[in-house]
Amino acid sequence: MTKFNQPISGNDLARFSGPNTFMRLPTADSLAGLDVAVLGIPQDVGTSWRSGTRFGPKQIRAESAMIRPYNMATGAAPFDSLQIADIGDLAINTFSLAESLKIIKDSYDGILTHDLIPVAMGGDHSITLPILRAIAGKHGPVALVHVDAHADVNDEMFGERETHGTVFRRAYEEGLIQADKTYQIGIRGSGYAATDFTEAQGWGFQHFPAHELWHRSLAPLGAEIRRDIGDRPVYVTYDIDSLDPAYAPGTGTPEIGGLTTPQALELIHALKGLNIVGCDLVEVSPPYDTSGNTALTAANLLYELLCVLPGVTSR
Amino acid sequence: MTKFNQPISGNDLARFSGPNTFMRLPTADSLAGLDVAVLGIPQDVGTSWRSGTRFGPKQIRAESAMIRPYNMATGAAPFDSLQIADIGDLAINTFSLAESLKIIKDSYDGILTHDLIPVAMGGDHSITLPILRAIAGKHGPVALVHVDAHADVNDEMFGERETHGTVFRRAYEEGLIQADKTYQIGIRGSGYAATDFTEAQGWGFQHFPAHELWHRSLAPLGAEIRRDIGDRPVYVTYDIDSLDPAYAPGTGTPEIGGLTTPQALELIHALKGLNIVGCDLVEVSPPYDTSGNTALTAANLLYELLCVLPGVTSR
Amino acid sequence: MTKFNQPISGNDLARFSGPNTFMRLPTADSLAGLDVAVLGIPQDVGTSWRSGTRFGPKQIRAESAMIRPYNMATGAAPFDSLQIADIGDLAINTFSLAESLKIIKDSYDGILTHDLIPVAMGGDHSITLPILRAIAGKHGPVALVHVDAHADVNDEMFGERETHGTVFRRAYEEGLIQADKTYQIGIRGSGYAATDFTEAQGWGFQHFPAHELWHRSLAPLGAEIRRDIGDRPVYVTYDIDSLDPAYAPGTGTPEIGGLTTPQALELIHALKGLNIVGCDLVEVSPPYDTSGNTALTAANLLYELLCVLPGVTSR
């Protein structure tokens, strides 16, 4: 019998039943002893077009009930060797984006006093800035794998410097990330000027626009990124809108011509072996996909991220 | 500071956040010390038309997060004087209605070894038969307040004697209920013969068809029922399809010309003072109301039922 | 055993199963011997705002599968004494409103060579003009019970004289209806001028605006209309938008402040005894109510209309 937390089996309790935790894992009374803390950050006040991501964590958890513990494609069995729990939601202040970003930073500082990997369910992408501040505070500047339709490197939006569209310019300016080990994958769509992309490239960011990825496997790209990062600490931030709206309709700023879920899986599979120190999955907006399938996709991507965390064994 | 469980306040944790328990109450490690156990019975294999009620408990809990602890209309404060917890879902067997009914009966027998009131979130109405078996096992034949579009007194459906449409004939035959203290409120629609209703009336059932209730307050009817029952133990079973589909579209066998939510509230308010020994709210089918409002209505009716349980104080 | 067509029982074949005919009645090889012909007219090219009524007959039939043969409130048993069948859809020309109106007229002329009552499922309200032309051709000018949010007495819409908004002015001009035995019930909303209503009143039309009917039973009004009509042949045309959008969201030109389904049922119940020579139910637009409940409501109102046809017996 394992000493690690296990998801409730569908043979013990029907899948539409039981606690609404990620994969029906136990909640944790304390962070002590955890290898991985899954948590929700139910925020949408950082969005610029459709809102609704405040319900992201709740629906991702609901849909995650269908996932079983063993990864058939890769053999990974994350619950064999890691202690993983769902530690609930951060108590963000839904009326103030600025306050919420502070709360997230402070909460992560507390979480990171423990030797664990935080895995966040957003929430809009603005949550990643305070997370990176806390991550860099512990690990120093990290490599960054950023999968997204958008580069999120605006200087400001409507005069605000901290929104879901400015995260990675701030992270660069504040030295939270290693610019030349920052990979932006899936970016596409329209902008205001060529400098929207070229400026970040000038900082060292490596861009993999969606149109260069169409029709092909992302396994080679993933392998290349893995080699390039080496053993640096790395943070993975996954914006669900990196996927094509056909695959993830329930999001706030969808852009056509995006990645497919096979590509998303290839990319994540390739990250196995990296020193991942944290990750997040953001921008799921449940009101825009009442089938639940966007949240189901997000839950699966989070599960796949668990499967490539350091220390995960295979069978 | 109260010694009783309290729902998480919206000022402590944003309402779209936190555990997916009923009203964000604590879960219970043990039934000992509980006055009321709220539980889910996520079943739909007893339905005859649209399915989907298996997701009822999950969505009722999700929508219940908006309810606050104090009842503005009646002054009831159920969490001031009762220890209430969400004890999770029964582990029904979704592939076998017959097995599930046994599981429910056995589970209730266990629950009722404690001196508490079970409040069930369905699930289809077939769950009420094993519940009544357990209830009668403890309390003897009970008075029954049955709010429903349907009398649910078929002898069999497709040859089966225990489905969501045969509950109260079985309960009558088995002596689980006091026939002349059985009140069926809101029944309407089409049937196979006049005997669909008259036969049950012959057993003593008191019928209040919807069309006799249109355009008027149900407070007088509720008061009359309360007086008629006196201090007998009473079970309240609330089928959400008693409401008009305008008020509760997300249900499996909707019938037009039903009750309004004001009428539902008037009726429940009037039950204050009865010796309620258990209750349930059934037939919420989330796939048929993606707005969540049917589940929200169900959550509110369950809250109102909590407010009229014996021992609830007012402020 | 009855000699009349019966709906398939839910105990013989699960309700979500079987032919997609009205109430799962048999189709008819021939009109000979029928007392009532239920038919569909799947048209939406006569609509002025939202379209979609072309799918009305299909979805009304689908939802009608839940209705059983006996009317619990009134005792009516239409399948005990009338031969009723679903004769399918008229082969309208969906690209030409004008052609379709001719096809409807010609089809009805054929149908009415038989001594039966046609019961039409629309389709938008423009279908009623050619129906009335055929009805008047057989029965002479008829009394008209017209339940609707709109008077449908425009002279023209966008230059067209035959649309869903001009039906009853044309019917009046052509002498198809008895103007002083025309009852428009539930009309409301906004218009272009007071003459929108007063002109038709000048022809003799009797108006019962929705705001005069709020909060009260329509049984007295129904009884008054029944007495006023006497034994004249009467046509009943039921626009689903007469109901409040809360009760019938799936329609093309919804108007707030409408009737409730209890009122609709009271009104129809009161028509028992009239010499109804035909009726229709129009303006159900399935894309605007994916729950199916608007079509369910329409199916029930059609069933209630069957229950008050001449010759229907009670048990």
Place this chain on the structure above:
Amino acid sequence: MTKFNQPISGNDLARFSGPNTFMRLPTADSLAGLDVAVLGIPQDVGTSWRSGTRFGPKQIRAESAMIRPYNMATGAAPFDSLQIADIGDLAINTFSLAESLKIIKDSYDGILTHDLIPVAMGGDHSITLPILRAIAGKHGPVALVHVDAHADVNDEMFGERETHGTVFRRAYEEGLIQADKTYQIGIRGSGYAATDFTEAQGWGFQHFPAHELWHRSLAPLGAEIRRDIGDRPVYVTYDIDSLDPAYAPGTGTPEIGGLTTPQALELIHALKGLNIVGCDLVEVSPPYDTSGNTALTAANLLYELLCVLPGVTSR
């Protein structure tokens, strides 16, 4: 030919066509000469449960295309005697509730330098606080007709003093409203304590809880309020959640047991004759009612408010 702006007629341009202004009115190049300015405030960062009201103005305008200029029930013809235009949306800062409230205040100060009545389409209810600040700056403390499921008199929510749930406490504290001429109509549901309501009553607020209004016309109540206010300047703030969720499902904090649209119309009709100096309709959340009917209801209520503004003539 009239000198006043007129909505585009459905006979000139199909209703699903044309500019997305309120009722397809012209936009205004300047505020000069306007009697009424209809405007949008597309905000949802003040909400506590479901978001989405940022799309309220856009969808209210879309659905308003079905409304014609003349009020059949009351004879009001607002476009006969008032110059009304849609002046577009305020440029709120969607990332900062505090900033947005300042922008609204400043914008209203500018608008109110003109002698016109501002009619706002929300947006969440937090917009009404800065509006009242501007209104009181011009007119002094105003009488307030507040139709809502909620009293919105919290002291703070999650530590914030200016959200959609604190508006009228702030308005009272700041002397923006005449407390004894403040009418809160339709309030209901659950709260934290009896003082949620009684404290405001202590300030002079007059409460008309929903449960005291069930089953009856609101015309008498409206008349009483009109008499009580007399010729004071009055602001009308209409929260769509005052309606029952059956009538207005698309809102962020629905409460069961609410008003009906007939009641809403009766109430507004009764306000004719008051010195209304401004009004708003708030809390329509389009993602939660994809049929558009909640927005249609809101558009109609706004139209009815236009119909009772000072100076509106009848025909």
Place this chain on the structure above:
Amino acid sequence: MTKFNQPISGNDLARFSGPNTFMRLPTADSLAGLDVAVLGIPQDVGTSWRSGTRFGPKQIRAESAMIRPYNMATGAAPFDSLQIADIGDLAINTFSLAESLKIIKDSYDGILTHDLIPVAMGGDHSITLPILRAIAGKHGPVALVHVDAHADVNDEMFGERETHGTVFRRAYEEGLIQADKTYQIGIRGSGYAATDFTEAQGWGFQHFPAHELWHRSLAPLGAEIRRDIGDRPVYVTYDIDSLDPAYAPGTGTPEIGGLTTPQALELIHALKGLNIVGCDLVEVSPPYDTSGNTALTAANLLYELLCVLPGVTSR
């Protein structure tokens, strides 16, 4: 003029009109003379996560109305050389999975006394077990082409040995299929252990996991399977969840990273020439795709299966 049944043409009756049979084919009075019998098995009590497949046959038929008789890509004209009819639904017992499986077996035994190919519209995948029992009873162990996200080889689910997840272990154990001529295509996702897949491979099952099929044509795989099967009798069972949820959102246990519809078509096209003795299409759950497009996809795949049946000629 052909002697074979033909779908009603869209030029004879508008597509949104007419009987709700598959492709608007005639129903059959008798099975005699049929080459192919299309039938519905409206069941969902064998599902483990989302239900709703009971409405699968009804919606597949509704959406099939858009399909025309000639296959543009392949030239197949199934109605030129085969007598095909829709024989309606099996009268399953919706309250008992076990009973229903018996009914299906018995019904198929009856159907197979005729020399025809049964083509079933599910319903959940549990229907395929009794079908295979009947098929093997007539044809002996058959080759099996099984397209699915899941291998459906669990030993039991919640203690039950016959559910939608245990079908092909039972079929193997009972010798209904030729294990080394069993092809499972598209399987993926999470499981409990590597043995979930390897055990079946040990029996001889040939696995083609989805991740080995991404980004490439399935024509070669289909050709290889066709050659490998040769002239053995073969049954084709098509679980709609083999498709990616982007292509088929309306299903009960969706798994990301699935097949595309081009791949599905390539696969089916390649099966031409096989001795197909029966087939089914299962797991369409209409409540989870109100657009109807999942059912449309299912209808098209069924049509494509008709096009590769033995005896179908081309033009």
Place this chain on the structure above:
Amino acid sequence: MTKFNQPISGNDLARFSGPNTFMRLPTADSLAGLDVAVLGIPQDVGTSWRSGTRFGPKQIRAESAMIRPYNMATGAAPFDSLQIADIGDLAINTFSLAESLKIIKDSYDGILTHDLIPVAMGGDHSITLPILRAIAGKHGPVALVHVDAHADVNDEMFGERETHGTVFRRAYEEGLIQADKTYQIGIRGSGYAATDFTEAQGWGFQHFPAHELWHRSLAPLGAEIRRDIGDRPVYVTYDIDSLDPAYAPGTGTPEIGGLTTPQALELIHALKGLNIVGCDLVEVSPPYDTSGNTALTAANLLYELLCVLPGVTSR
């Protein structure tokens, strides 16, 4: 500062705000000086299956608010060098397809007296016939790039010669297009006979069926078409149903196995350099995709078409 119309920036006015014009461009008082006129043709009376395209222009405009002016993938900046405005909707007659087609022809004749490129948002595909009549009247027979699931070369539908399925046969017969420079891309599905396609090929039409395009880039095909057309005037007509229903579910006659959005973008990108004299995007049916994503896709494709118009410069 530019002299050309610019879309409102998301930093000046929140994207969910502002005028409902295409990309929030200005409307035009006059056509004089325009290089490009974007317009809506809100029609659905030419559809044969699902309707609803009458709301296409309104929703395409709504979703276009998210597009920014600069094309990141191609560098195109259409608003740097062209004067583009949204000139509103044509005043079609929704009750008469024949009349509407005349109105469209006459309107286009008027528009084309100016030296501009008309870009139409449909509406169903029948609008393209009168457009081509006007275009050919000005430019002579044009090359035609026709992206569609359907060839739209029926001779008649239900006896009508001008519907959304007969457009290009009429265009051929009337000499509006250069038959051997007509490219039909993405066609697929079922038909009535091989001649459905071969006849048009006999006229010279070049067919690129979807199944020949699966799994590969359309850039080479686009380049080939561009070379083949040379400097001829060319019209581009884009039926959204060319896309797979996974990518564009909200359309009236979806066909599985279609193009992806990457393919659509590759194709349009390749058209840069052609002498495009007009284009349209048709068949978006909003009721069948309440997420808005189909309209978002359409808006993006229209933007991409703007980006390849003659005279567009890059940065």
